[in-house]
Amino acid sequence: MSERTAYRVCPLCEAGCGLEIAVSENGVEKIRGNRQHPMSKGFCCPKGIALKQLHEDPDRLRPPMIRENGQFRAASWDEALSLVERKLADIRQTHGNDAVAVYLGNPNTHTMAGGLFIRPLIKALRTKNFYTASTVDQMPKMAACGLLYGSPMRIPIPDIDHTDLFVVFGANPFVSNGSLMTAPDMPGRIRALQERGGKMIVIDPLRTRTAQAADRHLFIRPGTDVYMLLAMVNRLFAEGLVNTGHLETFIDDVQALRETVAPFTPEAAARMCGIEADAIVQLTREIAAAKKCAVYGRMGTSTVRYGTVSSWLVEVINILTGNLDRQGGTGFCRPAHVPDGSIPKGYSVGRWRSRVSQAAEVSGELPVAVLSEEMETPGKGQIRALLTVAGNPVLAIPESDRLDAALAGLDFMISVDYYINETTRQADVILPPASILCHGHYDFFFHALAVRNFACYSPPVFEKGADEKDKWEIMANLALIAAGKGSDASPERLEEKMLDDLAAGVIKAMGGEEKSGVKKEMLIAPLSGNKGPERLLDFLLRIGPYGDGFGMKPDGINFKTLTKNPHGIDFGPLKPMIKHALANPDGKIHLFPEDMTPDLEELRQAIEGTGGEPGRYLLIGRRHLRTNNSWMHNIEALSANNPCTLLMHPDDAGRLELENGDSAQITSDVATIAAPVEITDAIMPGVVSLPHGWGHDKDGIQLSVAGKNSGVNTNRLTPAVTERIAGTAVLNGIPVTVASAAE
Ligand SMILES: Nc1nc2c(c(=O)[nH]1)N[C@H]1C(S)=C(S)[C@@H](COP(=O)(O)OP(=O)(O)OC[C@H]3O[C@@H](n4cnc5c(=O)[nH]c(N)nc54)[C@H](O)[C@@H]3O)O[C@H]1N2
Numbered sequence: 044m045s046e047r048t049a050y051r052v053c054p055l056c057e058a059g060c061g062l063e064i065a066v067s068e069n070g071v072e073k074i075r076g077n078r079q080h081p082m083s084k085g086f087c088c089p090k091g092i093a094l095k096q097l098h099e100d101p102d103r104l105r106p107p108m109i110r111e112n113g114q115f116r117a118a119s120w121d122e123a124l125s126l127v128e129r130k131l132a133d134i135r136q137t138h139g140n141d142a143v144a145v146y147l148g149n150p151n152t153h154t155m156a157g158g159l160f161i162r163p164l165i166k167a168l169r170t171k172n173f174y175t176a177s178t179v180d181q182m183p184k185m186a187a188c189g190l191l192y193g194s195p196m197r198i199p200i201p202d203i204d205h206t207d208l209f210v211v212f213g214a215n216p217f218v219s220n221g222s223l224m225t226a227p228d229m230p231g232r233i234r235a236l237q238e239r240g241g242k243m244i245v246i247d248p249l250r251t252r253t254a255q256a257a258d259r260h261l262f263i264r265p266g267t268d269v270y271m272l273l274a275m276v277n278r279l280f281a282e283g284l285v286n287t288g289h290l291e292t293f294i295d296d297v298q299a300l301r302e303t304v305a306p307f308t309p310e311a312a313a314r315m316c317g318i319e320a321d322a323i324v325q326l327t328r329e330i331a332a333a334k335k336c337a338v339y340g341r342m343g344t345s346t347v348r349y350g351t352v353s354s355w356l357v358e359v360i361n362i363l364t365g366n367l368d369r370q371g372g373t374g375f376c377r378p379a380h381v382p383d384g385s386i387p388k389g390y391s392v393g394r395w396r397s398r399v400s401q402a403a404e405v406s407g408e409l410p411v412a413v414l415s416e417e418m419e420t421p422g423k424g425q426i427r428a429l430l431t432v433a434g435n436p437v438l439a440i441p442e443s444d445r446l447d448a449a450l451a452g453l454d455f456m457i458s459v460d461y462y463i464n465e466t467t468r469q470a471d472v473i474l475p476p477a478s479i480l481c482h483g484h485y486d487f488f489f490h491a492l493a494v495r496n497f498a499c500y501s502p503p504v505f506e507k508g509a510d511e512k513d514k515w516e517i518m519a520n521l522a523l524i525a526a527g528k529g530s531d532a533s534p535e536r537l538e539e540k541m542l543d544d545l546a547a548g549v550i551k552a553m554g555g556e557e558k559s560g561v562k563k564e565m566l567i568a569p570l571s572g573n574k575g576p577e578r579l580l581d582f583l584l585r586i587g588p589y590g591d592g593f594g595m596k597p598d599g600i601n602f603k604t605l606t607k608n609p610h611g612i613d614f615g616p617l618k619p620m621i622k623h624a625l626a627n628p629d630g631k632i633h634l635f636p637e638d639m640t641p642d643l644e645e646l647r648q649a650i651e652g653t654g655g656e657p658g659r660y661l662l663i664g665r666r667h668l669r670t671n672n673s674w675m676h677n678i679e680a681l682s683a684n685n686p687c688t689l690l691m692h693p694d695d696a697g698r699l700e701l702e703n704g705d706s707a708q709i710t711s712d713v714a715t716i717a718a719p720v721e722i723t724d725a726i727m728p729g730v731v732s733l734p735h736g737w738g739h740d741k742d743g744i745q746l747s748v749a750g751k752n753s754g755v756n757t758n759r760l761t762p763a764v765t766e767r768i769a770g771t772a773v774l775n776g777i778p779v780t781v782a783s784a785a786e
Pocket residue numbers: 056057149180212213214215216218219220221222246247248249251263264265266267268341342343344347663664665666667668669670671672673775776
């Protein structure tokens with residue numbers, strides 16, 4: 044093979060940077076940012092460059108693994124899949140469909156397989172025990188947007204490229220590279236904002252890299268943003284600053300909202316948040332005065348006690364100031380693969396409940412915080428088997444020790460994963476996909492969450508080996524097994540069925556075969572790309588908003604157009620589209636959903652108090668640039684300089700007589716762990732911070748690099764407490780005591 048350059052979008056985080064990969068006969072020579080990629084323009088981070096090491100990692104599994112007598116051995120795909128088929132059938136027959144649970148981890152959102160094949164898999168399994176990492180993440184924002192706009196897919200994105208004022212609650216995009224806001228090169232974009240005279244204001248208990256670059260940073264006591272946001276809405280009404288402009292005809296319930304927020308004064312918020320009342324008032328006035336402003340909240344306003352209410356209030360401020368759906372405010376995406384009008388209309392939570400503690404369903408799933416109890420508690424519907432796909436819940440979700448023990452008690456566990464890690468070490472079968480560079484890539488999720496309308500397809504950099512499987516093939520195999528079609532059914536059977544269903548839908552929308560004269564074959568025959576996700580993508584692109592409509596719009600795009608544009612196609616900035624975006628059946632914004640009321644009542648009763656608990660610290664998380672949740676610590680180039688330390692303010696450390704590097708004992712309501720202290724005035728007094736994704740010290744894992752610098756698992760400390768509406772785990776603001784471990 045001669046030297047060549049491959050263009051590939053990085054699938055590791057939501058930024059989706061374009062990469063330029065120099066390939067020789069020896070494999071990957073070098074990776075760097077692709078300057079021709081219109082979104083990232085050459086920007087990339089150390090993780091993208093480390094795709095080479097990920098591809099080459101000797102610990103990455105190649106053949107499937109079967110565990111026997113506590114030992115893993117390599118197996119053929121036939122053997123592994125027929126074992127899965129046999130065991131799943133047994134368990135479902137004896138204990139019912141709900142006895143099989145599924146947990147989907149974050150990387151599913153970064154694969155074509157995840158974008159297309161999750162739905163058929165879950166449908167075929169017919170289990171109500173469906174869990175994902177969303178309920179330790181963004182579910183509150185999805186629920187808030189679902190209730191406001193009618194669909195959890197309608198999440199407004201801050202238009203940071205055109206805004207004058209960017210207000211950030213609880214996000215660190217300089218390090219996370221942005222979330223629910225695909226915008227590669229945040230530092231560059233914020234520099235551009237400041238150069239055109241705009242400002243960024245950050246509200247965070249930690250002076251993060253984002254906060255350092257901000258024009259103003261306000262420390263806030265963890266978990267109390269809800270009070271500040273309520274006070275801001277209170278001020279908007281009280282000072283006559285509400286100006287909904289073009290949104291006016293779309294909103295209702297304004298008066299009810301005004302009355303509800305009346306008791307939440309800046310003074311009350313100040314006590315709770317540790318921010319002066321004047322600062323809250325001033326910020327509110329600045330937002331109202333700005334020509335274009337985008338208020339944005341992320342992990343720090345999601346994974347907290349009042350996550351959904353906080354996420355809702357962020358939207359409320361954008362709506363009341365007329366910034367929603369406005370250039371330079373926040374806007375909705377119109378992605379190339381989502382046909383206009385195809386998003387289901389109407390949203391509610393709690394359509395069904397979990398068996399043990401009656402936790403409410405949210406966006407079709409149950410909260411991960413109840414996963415352990417559903418495995419532990421005997422009775423009809425108890426979980427006996429678990430399928431994990433691209434997830435590491437033993438490190439990611441609350442009460443890790445409990446989950447770890449519950450996994451050991453399962454009858455059967457299947458993991459689709461590259462590694463034997465803290466979770467998959469307990470699996471009976473591990474099904475590893477081919478290397479990350481051997482799959483085609485298209486961002487089904489993040490093209491719908493980007494600051495510009497954009498589409499890019501990356502072909503595989505290398506062909507997978509003959510005995511390897513693509514991610515979609517594994518998902519399709521599992522779906523076919525679950526549907527009773529057998530472990531030897533070809534994955535293409537599912538793909539063909541899905542194409543058939545898509546074609547049937549289009550023909551139905553055209554009034555039927557007879558009226559339209561269109562037959563299914565006429566829609567399927569012209570599709571290009573490999574069988575599998577590419578042909579499905581081609582179909583969606585053709586019927587999408589920029590599509591060729593199967594020849595009806597000759598200027599439109601299809602899959603071939605994307606392959607001819609290896610750096611992607613930019614459809615321009617987000618455009619106002621409120622009428623089209625709203626997915627409530629009545630076509631309105633439901634400004635004040637009644638689901639908020641119980642939490643607001645609880646908050647009203649608490650406003651006399653002060654945030655925090657005397658004698659206890661509030662524990663928050665953090666991310667480092669060279670990490671990706673739990674799973675990239677096995678790469679030498681990334682794992683150095685990644686301190687898994689407990690950040691603590693000098694005043695607090697002094698009181699406890701702790702010095703830099705001393706081991707501190709941290710105790711929550713559910714566990715005690717120890718970590719070295721790192722003293723810094725970047726953290727608010729009374730708050731401590733540990734990163735998540737660490738704790739690679741379990742027996743039986745096969746992560747030779749990560750094991751050398753194992754760190755501790757902060758989620759051993761996390762109680763299974765959830766916020767009420769979206770059932771999302773409270774990961775930030777956990778009360779803990781800290782003491783010197785030497786004592
Ligand atoms: N390098 C790197 N990048 C990543 C990841 C990674 O692990 N490493 N993970 C990816 C994933 S899965 C996600 S979801 C995104 C997350 O993306 P972000 O949300 O941007 O990332 P976090 O670092 O979690 O930022 C949350 C911030 O909230 C602050 N915070 C904590 N509690 C509170 C609070 O109560 N109020 C306020 N106002 N702030 C609070 C924290 O100090 C932190 O700075 O990052 C993605 N990108």
